Amino acid sequence: MGARSPTPRPSRRLDIDRSITSIARWVVVGVGVALLGFVLVSSDYRDNFLSGSGIALGALVAAIALGVVLTYRGSGVVNLANGAVAMYVGYVYTVLRRDGDLFLPPLPNPLSVVEGVVHRFQTHDTFKLPDLPTKISFGAAMTFWPALVISLLFCIALGLALHFLIFRPLRTAPPLAKVVASVGLFLYLQAVVVRRFGITPRAVKPMPFVNKKQIDLGLFKLSQEQLFVAVVVLVFALCLWILFQWTRFGLATRAAAENEKGAVVLGFSPDFLAGTNWVLSTVITGLLGIFVASINSTIEPIVIPALIVPALTAALVGSFSSFGRTTVAAFVLGMQVPLIQYLGVNSDWFPKSGNLPFPGGERLLPLLGIVLVLFLAGHALPTRGAIISGRLPFSPTPPRWAIRIAGPALAIGAGVVGLFYFGPGYRGALSDSLIGIIICLSVVVITGFVGQISLAQMAFAGISAFMVSKLSFEHGWPFPWPIFAGALAAMLVGLLVALPALRVRGVNLAIVTFAFAVAVDDMIFKNQSVSGGYNGAPVKAPAWVNPDHPSTHFLGLKVGDGKQPSVTTAIFCLIAVVVLCYLVANLRRSTTGRQMLAMRSNERAAAAAGVNVSGTKTLAFAISAFIAGIGGAVIAYRSGAATADKFDYTKSLVFFAFAYLGGISSVSGAIAGGFLVAGGLVFTFLQQSLGVPSEFTLMLGGLGLILTAILNPEGIAGGLRRDGMRLVARARARRPTADAALPPVRGAREGAA
């Protein structure tokens, strides 16, 4: 506790406020210690908690977490992609050992566009331009050491690339831009691996100097390999602690975190420090990615990147600075996984779903840990001097004519095109774009208007979609009521997520919502009894909404060609989009919209102006989750079933990415984002007309997200608006009339600068 004043006086409220948090903190620590003690006392639980597989997993989580802490201390970036880095380096090593090749990410090849255009007019065999290389071959399959050395060199190059190409240009950018860039990196790394190797696990060759022989260390019984990785991570953590505690380099990094000038005084350039910390981070993360993949004998691109969630929990427990606390927390989070799985199978009290144990229980502790740490450490209002620096993209007031005339007119136009021109391919793309617009709108409300990052939008959508399936198919609710019930359910869950948001903001909120998305994905969407397995949970729709309905008679006209999705399904999506765009545009023009933006600019000043900050934030979460819920319901109706793969945790990231690409702060941005989404109009056009394979969608999305964060934070819509205003300003300047006396337009001024 802080120092007491020399003459203690009754200051009740202060003491209570302080003591509630500290009591809660002690309760949490106490409960944790008691649980740990309980687990260690019971021999059954102890053996599963101290198992080798859990320790190996804990080592990987610890390495990812140490990497996160390093990059945070070095350059203030919370790297959500660090799990993906471990996975990517693991693949680099695996391929080196198997084929002796260093695989390269797909590089942009201008020739392929020429090829695509030519292929429109003639057959594919007659015209072939050279492709860029996909790998650098070192000859035959490699043994362990050369493969490891090359992988390590790759890690160093990767660390430098991340620093120089992505995060150094973002040094002074707002936290949102840094999170966005790391989400882009996550998607890009994952997409490259999926493009090259698919999502099926690959075999990894074992390490030569350790084997699977069991070692008995009294409490711990684990294999040589597992002991090896645990020791490696502990040694790394110890070295980092020494490095930061006892060397000038560490001192300078700590100084630079406070103030860059501090590092300069110590004779280090902040740039050098940040770059070095990036390299250390990728090396440690990558090395453990390799070792743990070798132990598991397989590697795959979906599960390891998600280990960033427990890693972030550990980093939070260590306040993003303590290597010791981070490592311990990471090991606990890794070791609880086999225990929870054991309990699920062997305990009667464990919640069951059907005959199987309730899935995803091991995700609960990381999520709970994040929420507790942030809740106990957060503040309801940022205090003096803690104002978020940097600005979010400008959010223009939509003009009246756009809402009342242009918007609906455009929508009707799109409807007519959809009806009479598009074949089934583009009709499906149009429907998916419309759905994308809805999800992007939900991101615009929460992130664009209120400045809170939510990476859980597809979790909200999925909850609604499965609700729609239950209500329409099992309970026979008539259309359209399941939509509203689903959206309401999503909204209630959104309110639950808003609770931490009242005390948590910025990057930390992104972490909470991401952890939430991963937990919902594993606990609900991967739960067979909810999601209905591969075919999904069916949805019962009226004939005109049913995507498989061959044709509909409407006002005496026969509409539709019998191909999925039916024309009227596309129209159903269109109606939802038009209504929601209208409402969100009105929201921006309304008092509440202004209050949201005021809060986004400055929470303290907003409170002083009478804005209920907590209430408005909660409302924004509710609205955003409601819109995402409608989106989920529309997805379910549009495809005739709710399927888990549409709502997995990466989809939340993907839609966030496209919303940011389109323009995070306006309805027009959401529309631009919707056109860009996977399966939407733009990529369908690229695929069908230019022959760009669909796997490139996410890669281009991730890359585009990084570039947008660095070069054009206002997104496509914002960029177009700015260019338009610049043109208008130039036209005015050329025509010296009374107009020239008008105040300069904000966008135009920025554009000229």
Next chain:
Amino acid sequence: MSELLVTKAMLVTFGGLRAVDDVDLTVEEGKLVGLIGPNGAGKTTFIDGITGFVPTSGSVKFLGAEISGEPAHQRARRGLGRTWQSLELFEDLNIEENLQVAAEDQSAVGFLADLVWPSRKRGRDNVDFALDVLGIRDLAKRMPNEISQGQRKLVSAARALASRPRLVCMDEPAAGLDTSESHALGVRLRQIIDAGITIFLVDHDMGLVLNVCDYIYVIKFGATIAQGTPDEVKRNPKVIDAYLGSSAVPDT
């Protein structure tokens, strides 16, 4: 004259530091009350305390009601406005919208109605009033980053007035102004009083405070060392000590 704001034994502590130490202060309606003190005396913290931005103990009464546990936005809705030394404009909104945020109150029904058909009327009078009192109507459509620092100060004050508060606390409005600008500010403040809004002025510019205020409190190290009319304060030896920088004020 009725008492608008009364603090009794108000205390703000940061760790062991008593930033505001047992301050009793009264602001009467229609008066311009000043609070002065050297740098670090706890002036801004005092405003933070009465407007709900730092937790306080002791009593804070506004319009007869105890408000010391209320969140900041509720105090604002009661008619207790404030400005900031660092202005803290909403950089994402234009000047008119900045004022609208303060001027408009929102009900649940109004929120839903706005979604269907946004109204332009709500709070219009208050915005016009604030624009006119400070003479910045021509800035209404500009963005905060397009106007000068002096204009930003006016906007900041206008935003505090746009909610038609009973009492507005102004945090160092004269900081960075030269003598003639400071004089012009004094005239504006008097106009605001005439419009029926009471002002609690915090500044370390002795000239401005002594010229325009009706009643003055002087604090140092968080505690009140003097109070009275400008003439009384001017003659108070403790105040002279505090401002001439005498190292120790003997306790009497």
